Amino acid sequence: MIYVMNSPILTAPGKYAYELIDIERARRLLKEPFESAIGHEAAARFLSKLIGVEVPTQRISIAMRPGDVAVIFRVKQR
Template identity: 45%
Template sequence: MSTFYLLNAPVLTDYGQWLFEGPITPEHARELIPDGFVSAIGHDTAAEFLAALLRCPVPVNRTRIIMHPGDQALVLRLQARLPEGQVLDATAMRELPFELGLLSRTA
């Protein structure tokens, strides 16, 4: 059985073969998200941002995951590098350029 994750960075969680597709639109992302997913979004602001974008609750969950073959993840990818130690509020998060991508572990 495969698992669908939400991530706030494209992370290869183990050795294997990977496919990272995108960018994808928020509308397409909403279609991809199953009813049951695992949030690995570790920051309140990112979770709030994704919840508004995806129109579904996104819990904060600071956890380490290991994706297995067949698992997929919707990835929030910020396109700006933040200064060290900077914490964003919701307004600042909305102003940053971002992309959504689909990360799949294929083998």
């Protein structure tokens, strides 16, 4: 499963890799089915416009499993 998140969190024990990617790679990844864990409506709207794919607002808890991917959008400043 691919998750879209706005905060890097570890949801379960395991081995994780964290790397920076550009917006084009994020767009390619999100052409596949994904689950949104973006809980703020304004953030979901912004991401939808940024990547060109509808990102629904969903305040959900996730539990990542081996093989899952998280695309995390971080705000650099407020």
